[in-house]
């Protein structure tokens with residue numbers, strides 16, 4: 001049976017089941033159809049590879065459950081929402097699973113970057129791209145290369161050297177770091193932002209001398225503006241004088257003083273604040289004081305229109321001056337950026353590389369206007385169902401490029417578009433993600449399609465415990481009230497009214513720590529407090545129920561280190577790094593100490609590890625004292641009493657790989673299986 005096309009937007013907060021709903025709707029499309037190949041007509045878009053992988057996993061594992069007759073939570077919901085019986089669902093799931101696995105490349109749950117890549121690849125010839133172009137996902141490191149090339153030209157290219165020196169001097173004037181390379185790397189990221197890069201394209205054929213010429217022109221213009229400004233001041237003073245008026249004839253001499261400053265100081269006085277008083281005088285028509293005689297008053301009244309005209313002129317020149325000043329301040333950075341961009345283009349051309357961050361623009365410029373059926377034909381798939389997760393992170397171009405394809409799909413019956421997102425969770429602004437776009441789509445005003453749009457919300461937070469949900473509700477409703485922007489205010493106040501699920505309890509408490517003068521103390525103040533809290537909560541919660549979030553990675557590492565030192569078992573992506581394994585660090589330390597026997601710090605680190613590892617029952621200071629001043633040979637000899645058998649003379653004769661094995665064996669580092677050591 002044919003159904004009209006549908007367009008739904010789920011606008012809901014974290015943990016409310018947006019992805020869950022998306023997977024459910026995805027499965028409903030597959031299971032409602034008699035055609036087991038329907039999955040080839042569905043495109044689900046996510047933002048990260050991890051999310052795409054997880055969604056694929058969720059779809060496949062649910063199909064597997066349904067095929068095996070398992071009636072999980074999702075099954076119970078789906079069976080009530082589709083016009084298909086249990087047995088049919090079981091049989092269809094089995095068949096669909098089979099065909100998906102046989103035609104896995106047509107199972108389109110993909111990141112938006114992969115999808116755009118697919119479009120670009122199928123149009124490579126038309127775009128004049130070499131068919132074997134490489135895609136560089138790590139644009140930041142390519143930018144780094146471009147910056148390095150630019151810096152390497154210092155000294156050889158005279159104009160460029162001057163530009164970079166000017167740039168560095170500007171930085172030091174602004175009290176910024178003189179470390180130009182780091183600064184440029186950071187600064188050059190602008191070139192990856194879809195919104196900013198649009199403007200850069202207009203500069204692509206500009207050379208360094210174009211910028212230098214522009215700078216000279218701006219300087220000249222600045223001089224002219226100064227002169228014109230002074231003249232306005234002078235003209236007004238002359239006008240006053242020509243009427244035989246004195247400055248004191250004016251109320252508090254405000255007007256003559258103002259124009260005198262313009263005449264004497266040009267832009268070097270606080271024009272903006274002073275102009276407020278002039279505006280006030282004009283608004284209230286208060287040019288002279290009450291005691292002024294009638295004759296003087298009428299002389300002033302007579303020249304008021306000219307004074308106002310001169311004042312308005314001064315305003316216009318002042319705004320031109322500000323604009324010019326800003327342009328002058330930014331011309332050097334702009335020229336630098338343009339040169340980095342040129343280097344980047346060259347690296348790309350020489351290495352046959354395309355940046356995936358540029359694909360959206362390429363599609364927008366060259367492909368978007370092609371008829372949708374033609375694009376579908378090229379990519380080899382015609383989608384009828386679109387699902388987009390984390391819609392708040394789509395950029396303007398990404399969405400604009402998708403609209404014609406989706407519009408074409410929605411023109412048919414039985415098609416659908418489902419968008420899910422949360423404006424509060426926008427994390428891709430740095431590369432052009434436009435949360436406002438989703439916020440608008442989640443309101444009644446915007447609908448780019450001819451299909452009725454249904455806006456839905458999900459009220460219950462299924463992920464968190466009640467204490468956390470209620471804390472978030474009251475915290476964000478309260479703080480959101482202070483936001484100036486009404487749309488954001490509404491987002492936070494209305495978007496934080498989540499309903500609790502069956503998980504009751506949890507713990508939330510807020511503390512603010514006083515700043516610490518002592519640098520060392522300040523570093524561990526926060527980790528110390530975290531440890532104190534963990535110890536307080538230990539009896540109520542197990543460690544795996546406590547999560548620590550930090551603002552920066554560095555803060556996370558400091559806390560992880562502190563907690564580990566204080567015997568709290570932790571899991572973090574940092575601690576999972578091989579470089580943080582104490583045993584691996586020890587192996588490297590032994591290599592270092594044998595290479596450089598006088599490295600006291602490494603010797604100390606090595607002994608520190610051994611004290612723990614060998615369960616030495618002497619105190620640390622005593623143990624260190626006993627070994628610290630000995631040479632390597634004697635240290636390893638003396639460690640025999642702790643069961644260590646490590647012959648330095650034999651070690652030196654071994655090939656590198658076996659050297660590592662000798663350390664592992666000699667120091668009993670694998671008495672329990674250790675993935676880090678094995679992997680190392």
Ligand SMILES: Nc1ncnc2c1ncn2[C@@H]1O[C@H](COP(=O)(O)OP(=O)(O)OP(=O)(O)O)[C@@H](O)[C@H]1O
Nearest residue numbers: 013014015016017018019020021073422425462463
């Ligand atoms: N209707 C439901 N019934 C039972 N469990 C659900 C339901 N909806 C969601 N869940 C569970 O709640 C958790 C959060 O769901 P999900 O990840 O889909 O939320 P989300 O809104 O996409 O979150 P985020 O915005 O953080 O990405 C998951 O473990 C999911 O299985």
